[in-house]
Amino acid sequence: MCTEARAISAANDSSVHAADLATLIDKLDATPLWTREGGFVDFAFRDTGDWTFDVAEVVHFKMTTMR
Numbered sequence: 001m002c003t004e005a006r007a008i009s010a011a012n013d014s015s016v017h018a019a020d021l022a023t024l025i026d027k028l029d030a031t032p033l034w035t036r037e038g039g040f041v042d043f044a045f046r047d048t049g050d051w052t053f054d055v056a057e058v059v060h061f062k063m064t065t066m067r
Contacts, residue, residue, distance in 0.1 A: 004021065005017060005018045005019060005020050005021050005023065005024045006018075006024070007024060007028060007030070011061065011063065011064075012063060012064050016028060
C-alpha cells in the first residue's frame with residue numbers, strides 16, 4: 001500500500017519513505033498496479049477487468065514487527 005511517497009506493509013505496518021512517488025517506486029524496484037485516478041496501470045488486470053489471479057496455497061507467513 002502506498003500513500004503519497006510512503007509505502008506501508010499490509011503484513012506488519014512497517015513503512016518506507018522517499019521524496020516523491022517516482023523515487024519511492026525506484027527505491028523499492030516496485031511495479032505500480034493501480035492508481036486512484038487511473039485504475040489499473042499497465043498490468044494484466046487492466047484489459048480484462050478480471051481481478052482473479054493465482055497464489056501459492058501452502059505458504060505460512062510469520063507476523064513480524066520492526067522496532
